[in-house]
Amino acid sequence: MFKLALKNILYYKGRSVTTFLLTFISAFFFIVYVAFMDGSHSSMLKNALDVYTGSLQIYQKEYRDKGGYDYLIEENQKVFEILSDIEGIKAYSSRLETFGIASSKKHSAAMMLTGVDFSKEAKLSQLQKALQEGLYDSTGTCLYMGSELAKKLQLTIGDEVSFVGSAIDYSFVAELFKLCGTFKTGMYDFDRQSAFMNRPYFDTIFLSQNSSSYIVSMAEQMSDNDSIAHQISRDLPTDLRVYTWEELMKSMVELMKIDSLFGYISISLFFLVIFFVIMIYGFINVSTRIKEFGILKSIGLSDRDIDRLLFYEIFILTTGALMLATPLGSWLVYYFEIYPIVIPGMSEIYKEYGVVSDEVPTRFEPLTIIWNVLVVFFLNLLSILYPMFYVRSFTPVEAMRHV
């Protein structure tokens, strides 16, 4: 029966070639399409997380809703101890955010001034890599400022900046800082509003020893993040809470889900078309062979045998096409993961999504490829059901009379 199926495939070339090609194209396209979609999503996320957000953050429970100095973490050290006991964490650090007005000789602007540990941030975020001019790791009254903010204030390295804000006990803070370095992450809003300062001196001004707005941590492997978050939660004082990047980047994650959904809808339409074309070709082929099936039935093949024959035919064609499309698609996807396509200007267009590079990477993920291939495989097998049903509707005598 298998041999007969093979011979039929070779004999009915038109149908075979069409089915083979369509299957090949759809599987190949599917693999590549999904890989690009996943790739761009994960690179957007990775960029966003790498730049500053980290893979999880720990807050005082009310802070994210209400903000302000009333809901700071007051025992950094305690949290640090918990984090240091957990494996799989690349780096962690505390940050303290304050808001105020920064002024140069000519201009003023709102500024978020964050006290950080520069050496830890170097491992945790892209702040150091984003250095544009001047110094990254600076001490004393030095500010490390977003390039857009510096531009707005018309500052150059070495200039003085005055700052007005409040310390965490709500006392008034007015200080004269010096611009020691600027950074450019590519995230426009971030570069236009932020400045950083080393923690020791920051703490003396803002009276914030051992406090923080939140503690940020980066997992070595993103896939371990949830279990790390879980372990932290277990030991954390009850007034603190862990937020994973999915929660922190909720709007972005949802945007991507919607984007994926639309991606899948459009590819489903594509598949629907391919499915019907394959089915119609199968149907036309089967219609021209009704007499042949009549012969086979009259000499003693059962309906099940005929079903098996038709199944083998589509199975062989599909398997053949997939065996070609899968390695080719995988190779392409793998290649573009290592050497991403570069589309100049793309980061400009997608700036608001946190895209900071012009690279369009794919994501090579064997599991994804496997399910892509399985979808095409089962759709193809499904496409022969109607023709099978059609053939069954003929009695042997009717089938043999069929022309």
Added chain:
Amino acid sequence: MIQLKGVNKYFYQGEPREVHALRDIDLTIEKGEFSVISGTSGCGKTTLLNAIGVLDSISDGEIILDGKEIANLSAEAKTEIRLHEIGFVFQAYNLVPVLTAEENIGLIMRMQGFDDAQISQRVREIATLLQIDDKLDSLPNLLSGGQQQRVAVARAVASKPKIILADEPTANLDSSNSKALMNMMQTLNEKEGVTILFASHDNYVVESVRRIIRLDDGALVT
């Protein structure tokens, strides 16, 4: 060996265009017979043959093959009967186009589960008898009509069914091919003891058989 009792067949039963194609047929075919069902066009020869071969259902009556009623079995059981007990030869050869002559001849035996060696030996034996042993590797469309029909006969005979039903096997053949085919089928009947039942109004057929079953408007003529 085969016994028909009160077999009736209607097409479009109950409709205005109803055709009463077989009328109260009582008929016995013995083992080793070489017979023809004869009659004018449209008298019901094909219908009767298809009924005996459980290729088509009957409206009422019984058909008994070696003591077993076969006309009222399930579709699967009828398929089994066709596969194991009955060989068909049709007017239009009806070979499987993608299979060579050898594969066509061996097809039924393969379906029955014989192994390659057994099939190959039997195919050669029959092909020699039917003088197509030099055409075994050809696809049907490269064979002449006479050769195709001999392949079809060989396919029907190879698995040693209880009866061969041959519907107008000579209708598409010229006179010399018809003669040759009938001679060979006679040889098969004598040498292999195959029971053969034709349906035909062809003189070559009617003259070479031993028994003529006359049919007129669906009824047997006695």
